[in-house]
Amino acid sequence: MPVQDGVRGTDLGVRRTWRACLLGGAVFAVGMAGTTLPTPLYGHYQDKFGFSELTVTIVYAVYAFAVIGVLLLAGNASDTVGRRPVILAALGCAAVSAVCFLLATSLGWLYAGRLLSGLSAGLLTGAATAYVMELAPRDGAARATLVATAANMGGLGCGPLLAGVLAQYAPWPLYLPFAVHLALVACSAVVVLWLPETVRERRRLGTVRPQKPSLPPQVRPVFGPAATASFAGFALFGVFTSVSPAFLAESLNERNHAVSGLVVAMAFFASTAGQLAVGRVGVSRSLPLGCGLLLVGLALLAGALLWDLLALVVASAVVGGIGQGLAFRAALSAVAQASPADRRAAVISTLFVVAYGGISLPVIGVGVLTGPMGLEGAGLVFIACMTVLVTSSAAYLIKRPVPAGA
Structure with a gap:
């Protein structure tokens, strides 16, 4: 009986570990969904603010420039200060980005929203990928890679799908998608606070080098x-x-x-x-x-x-x-x-x-x-x-x- 209890306890521990891994993947997906959320809404913004297709592409590119900047300046931050602080910072940027789109009364708000979205993605990509893999059991590297990959690209795919469905079949097409995402980000922050930190030797933020x-x-x-x-x-x-x-x-x-x-x-x-x-x-x-x-x-x-x-x-x-x-x-x-x-x-x-x-x-x-x-x-x-x-x-x-x- 003690052996059976030990096996049962091990199985329970493995299930809890995989649950933490999947929750980490869900947080990753929510964060990445916000980066593609505006995609089907640009036509609405063009009608509202009267800008050209060139402006649409520049607004979109601001996101990529922000990601590149974060990768160069702070891509290794989570190795130093821990996964959870960096992921929470990324979720904070995602939340402020959603608020920018909710308050958008001019083109400048869109630039600010996309910039913050890029900062969020740049912080989240490396930290969340490592976090998901570290939360998995030691012998689950292949499955953890699958979770991280599906969360990253699946989250990017869910963003335009969610926004498109809400914009087409629900009221307030320029507001409801970002309000829903803001609620999902808040829930994700609570999950991250509940999950354990996986970096054991953490240092101060000032030790992060570009x-x-x-x-x-x-x-x-x-x-x-x-x-x-x-x-x-x-x-x-x-x-x-x-x-x-x-x-x-x-x-x-x-x-x-x-x-x-x-x-x-x-x-x-x-x-x-x-x-x-x-x-x-x-x-x-x-x-x-x-x-x-x-x-x-x-x-x-x-x-x-x-x-x-x-x-x-x-x-x-x-x-x-x-x-x-x-x-x-x-x-x-x-x-x-x-x-x-x-x-x-x-x-x-x-x-x-x-x-x-x-x-x-x-x-x-x-x-x-x-x-x-x-x-x-x-x-x-x-x-x-x-x-x-x-x-x-x-x-x-x-x-x-x-x-x-x-």
């Missing part, structure tokens, strides 16, 4: 094509989340906010599936395969722009999302494996900086070209540029594949 982008010589052969594929994949996501609602409304006359939110959400959900498939496909095959699917996704998007077909937009979101997920997780695994242990965090931060550059810079380019060329013309120029980048990366990977052990 991380410089770093690229050791042995990483460079892998980093080039990996970063190029990551840049292109995130650029495709950037275009989907910033201008696809406008394309659906203007070119396809699809003004249902739930539909536009669902299309964006499908890209993120497909990315989750792609990331999960890397374990079966293998890193060495996932990078070129991801590049190939990105090319197919770009071709489908070009067809959607040329022939104004919603089905091709959906297909592009799914195929491109799977390709992005395959390529990015494989890129992350490859550069991490090639990096020396004492430089790994800096190399990964550099990869994330390149990836988030893909969300911001090409999106602004599309916005600049929309005025003289129209949304379709600007989108085709974007697709042509991304096709060159992805093709170059894929050709390099075919000639010099990533080692199977990476």
Whole structure:
């Protein structure tokens, strides 16, 4: 009987540990959902404040610049001061961002909201990923990685879906989505306060030092094509989340906010599936395969722009999302494996900086070209540029594949 009691106690401890891990994942998802919440609402803001498509892309890009800044200046903060303080700070930024959107009476409020949303994502991404994995049982690393991946990309997908459904079928389309998210953030803060801290040796905030982008010589052969594929994949996501609602409304006359939110959400959900498939496909095959699917996704998007077909937009979101997920997780695994242990965090931060550059810079380019060329013309120029980048990366990977052990 004592043995049975011990086994029963161990099982109970494992269940409690997994419960903590899943709750940490739920907090992660809520935080990331706030970063994509405004996506299907930009048309409403354009009507309310009278700004151009270029302004939409700049408002969107402010988020990416804020993420890059946090990754460079405080990406390692949770290793120093603890996971919970950083996650609570990220949730605080998310809450203030929601308040900015609730109070928005001019364009400046949108810039402030997106800036704070970027700060939240930059703080949350590294800290919450580590926290979810540390809360899991010691032998549950693979499942914990699944929880963290699903929480990150699933949360990003749930944001536009939630906002689109509420904006279409509930009152106060510019207020209710952010009020709901604010309530979810408050509940998440309570959960974090209940969960244990996983960093045992914590130091003062003043000991946090900025991380410089770093690229050791042995990483460079892998980093080039990996970063190029990551840049292109995130650029495709950037275009989907910033201008696809406008394309659906203007070119396809699809003004249902739930539909536009669902299309964006499908890209993120497909990315989750792609990331999960890397374990079966293998890193060495996932990078070129991801590049190939990105090319197919770009071709489908070009067809959607040329022939104004919603089905091709959906297909592009799914195929491109799977390709992005395959390529990015494989890129992350490859550069991490090639990096020396004492430089790994800096190399990964550099990869994330390149990836988030893909969300911001090409999106602004599309916005600049929309005025003289129209949304379709600007989108085709974007697709042509991304096709060159992805093709170059894929050709390099075919000639010099990533080692199977990476």
